[in-house]
Amino acid sequence: MGTMIKTVKQYSYELDNKTIKELSFIGNKYRNVKNYVYSRYSxxxxxxxxxxxxxxxxxxxxxxxxxxxxxxxxxxxxxxxxxxxxxxxxxxxxxxxxxxxxxxxxxxxxxxxxxxxxxxxxxxxxxxxxxxxxxxxxxxxxxxxxxxxxxxxxxxxxxxxxxxxVPYSKSGRSFSIDTGLYRYKDGCINITSTKKGKRLSIKLTDNNQYDRTMTVKRIDNKIEIHCPLKIKTKVNHNKENIIGIDKGYRYLFAVSSDEFYGEGLNEMLSKETERLNKANENRNRFWALYNQYLEQGSIKKANTIKENNLGKVKYNHNKKKHDQTVKSYINYSLNQLINIEKPTEIVMENLDFVNWNDRYPKSVKRKLSRWIKGYIRYRIEYKCDYNSIKYTYINPAYTSKVCNVCGSFGKRDGDVFTCPKCGEIHADTNASKNILKRKYDKEITLYTNYKKVKEILENRVS
Structure with missing residues (x-):
């Protein structure tokens, strides 16, 4: 049984303006120190x-x-x-x-x-x-x-x-605290302020107490405290079961066992895209009106529009709410995959240098934020570490363009992959099986150039 790092969070109740002002001051000064170091020593x-x-x-x-x-x-x-x-x-x-x-x-x-x-x-x-x-x-x-x-x-x-x-920290909303900068008492965390001998007493929503270096993040009129803890990983008692998965947009995970997980991601992203398109259209209309009033010299009308129609509070709240929903769904789908497939090893593509936007048409580009790709990878690795599942990355070149049965190059159209010899097969299932087979391919390593990969695949067919 091994160990891994898990970040737990503590939340505060709403803070008064004086406390928020002091936390903002500390955060901004903390950021200034980091930015000086970045500019001087990077x-x-x-x-x-x-x-x-x-x-x-x-x-x-x-x-x-x-x-x-x-x-x-x-x-x-x-x-x-x-x-x-x-x-x-x-x-x-x-x-x-x-x-x-x-x-x-x-x-x-x-x-x-x-x-x-x-x-x-x-x-x-x-x-x-x-x-x-x-x-x-x-x-x-x-x-x-x-x-x-x-x-x-x-x-x-x-x-x-x-x-x-050169690295640069834009936000002054977070800073670190070590054990000499805080102490817990009566359900509060007391953080050292800039005034000698005085601490900021902040009421928390739980009574947990930690003793390590943590990060304080100010979010609106509250704070989050992020604490890294060492936890024990689970023992994997499953029989050997190595699976290949294809991470995609239409189905979050297509598995080499012919199963799919996360079919609802497409609908979720589509609804949010439509909502954002409407919201941005309305905002653009108000921006145009705001600029028109400025040109006409109607400063009062322009400021009224800016204050009442161009704020970011509700916009950011709804966007954050959607992001949290997507994250929750990704984790739910991943838990389903692990509980049902019971894998001992997961084989997947190394997409570090692949832009998802190059793989999909314009209509899909708006739906896939870059954070989704990174978040999916992070959560897969985290869940695998926690459940003692080995994960292996393979070279992604042409895994979705060849037939997993005969190796012939075919054509993909949406969910359908058509092989000139074997006929039609589900495109994502085909890719997941190719990904699994690529693990055992001694000629195509993780770092084989994609041109060389194509040459190897063509030679095999011929």
Missing amino acids: GINSIPLLKKDRQIRDEWVKTEFAEQWNLPARYWKLALSEAFGNIKAQWTNIKNRVKEQCKTNNNLSNEDRHYINYILKFNDYYYKVLTNKSFEIPKVFQDKNLNYRYLNNLIKRYSRRYKGQ
Whole structure:
């Protein structure tokens, strides 16, 4: 039996304006500290400093640099540590994506990939490659005949591609608190304020008490407290049952056992799309009227429209309500799948670099928000970890375009896949069976280029 992290939430009752103002002040200052760290230490030249956040913290205290934040020391130290942790995670993600790109690059030999992975493993080498500084080739590669200039340039090019923008925290609605910044008493959590010796007493809806670093999130006139807890995972007593699943829009999950789960997602998304279209049409009409009154100099009429017809409170409330409904339905469908199929392993597509918008027509694009794809993956992984189910990602190339029986390329039209040899089959079921078969395919790995995948599949048919 293993363990995993589960985030539990505590909720407050409505807060008075004075408390909200103080929480907003702390949140904004906390955000300012993080953004300063992001802007100062996210660049290539700061790679050698990634393990020196404690040294930087001590320097801020010594030079009194930290006094500008107007925060108790524990707050800005937490913000500094959190920002550095995010920067380190960003560089780790960049390195992983460089490695994945190198795996799919057919022009690289195994020795080339070994050299690149070695450079990425050590920040000193990685920093010198990115900044064009000279360094002695590691001993393990000195007797190899490698094109070091080409490989170093490749590392730089891939790193630039995946570096992205400097992180930036827009919202000042959240901040972290450690055990020295809060204490529980009489159903309240008392959080340290910016005034020395005073705490904010916030009444909670439950009497649970935790003793770890947590996150405080201000939502309107209430707060949520997010607490990460270690929990034990379930023991999986099921007989070996490996299934393939195809994640889609019309059916949330199509399984290689010919079963479907989450058939109601399509209808749910369609209704919300229609509602948002009407709401946005009305808002656009009022915006046009607002701008017309401004041009005419009728400031009073313009402000009346803005105050009464262009607010975001109800709009955001309804959207949030829909998002929570969709999340609840996704979890319900996933629980159904696990309880009925009783899998010991789930095989699915790795869609990290696939945009769902490219897979569907315009009418569907409006219905699929990007968060849905990420949320589905996160919940599958969470449920699998909790239920001790292994999950495996496979290469998604052409899983929906070939027949799972004979391997011939066919045509997909909506829910129907037509194979020139085997006839018609449900498209999602066909894809899920191909996904399961791909797990055992020794020629097509997770990182095989899609062009190479097509070539392999065509050769098999011929």
